[in-house]
Amino acid sequence: MSLSNRKMHKAVLKELCSPVTLLEIGFGSGSQLEMISRSFSQTALDCIDISKDMLWCANKRLGTRAALSSCSIEITDYPDDFFDTVITTDTCYFWTDAVRTLNEIKRITKSGGRLIIAYNSLYAGSVHRANSAFRMYNNAAIMKLCENANMKVLSHKTCGFKQKVLVISIQKE
Ligand SMILES: C[S@@+](CC[C@H](N)C(=O)[O-])C[C@H]1O[C@@H](n2cnc3c(N)ncnc32)[C@H](O)[C@@H]1O
Numbered sequence: 001m002s003l004s005n006r007k008m009h010k011a012v013l014k015e016l017c018s019p020v021t022l023l024e025i026g027f028g029s030g031s032q033l034e035m036i037s038r039s040f041s042q043t044a045l046d047c048i049d050i051s052k053d054m055l056w057c058a059n060k061r062l063g064t065r066a067a068l069s070s071c072s073i074e075i076t077d078y079p080d081d082f083f084d085t086v087i088t089t090d091t092c093y094f095w096t097d098a099v100r101t102l103n104e105i106k107r108i109t110k111s112g113g114r115l116i117i118a119y120n121s122l123y124a125g126s127v128h129r130a131n132s133a134f135r136m137y138n139n140a141a142i143m144k145l146c147e148n149a150n151m152k153v154l155s156h157k158t159c160g161f162k163q164k165v166l167v168i169s170i171q172k173e
Contacts, residue, residue: 008089008118009035011159015116015167019043019085023108025073026050026091030058030066037065046083048073050094074101078108081172085109089118092142096133102149111172115151117142122162142166 009032016022018040024047027033033047045066049055055070062068073088074096086105095101105115124138137145139156146153146168154167 005032005090005118007160008120008163008165011157011163011165012087012089012116012118013039015114015155015165016040016085016087019083021046021083021085023047023078023083023086025086025088025105026094027058027068028054028090030054030061030068032087032089033058033066034061037062046078048076073104076104076108080107081110082108083110084113085116086113087116087118090120092117092119093134093136098135098145099149102145102151106149106151106170106172109170111170113170114154115168115170117166117168118159118164119166120163139164 012032013035016036021044024033027047027049033045036043037045047066047068048071050070050072052070055068058068086109092098109115119137119142121136121138124136124141143153152169152171154169156164156166159165
């Protein structure tokens with residue numbers, strides 16, 4: 001997983017502008033976090049993953065360098081306007097209510113902050129799992145999702161075969 005996602009991890013890293021506070025959603029084994037912590041040694045790293053097994057793996061890799069916790073992004077207890085940057089790679093397919101999740105991300109991100117979503121569109125439209133909200137997105141579907149969540153897309157780039165990086169500017173009234 002980490003190896004096949006390497007191009008997305010590198011593409012996300014290129015989009016970061018020395019954030020002071022960063023949240024990674026769905027950190028998996030922690031390989032992207034390790035890359036970020038090497039490039040941005042001063043950035044405060046918060047990270048959540050729904051899986052306790054992944055928490056155990058990433059803890060071994062990162063130790064005290066990042067505040068890792070096991071919870072879902074669908075509802076968090078972070079304060080409003082907390083992060084400069086929120087990133088998530090290869091995870092948006094699992095969000096049961098994607099618009100609600102984007103609204104939760106908006107709540108905890110500062111106005112003018114950024115959300116970076118990296119995803120694989122290879123099987124978009126062809127993956128259906130019974131009794132599951134699992135969903136893969138193609139370009140049109142992800143743009144529609146951002147529109148429904150009232151989010152402003154700054155860029156949408158390809159970084160590998162059918163792998164994409166979407167940069168969103170968080171705007172609040
Ligand atoms: C395909 S893995 C990607 C891991 C890592 N981001 C990477 O690029 O290697 C998806 C990860 O998202 C996590 N995940 C799924 N749903 C989640 C949710 N609602 N909140 C937080 N993490 C979630 C899974 O436990 C898993 O570790």
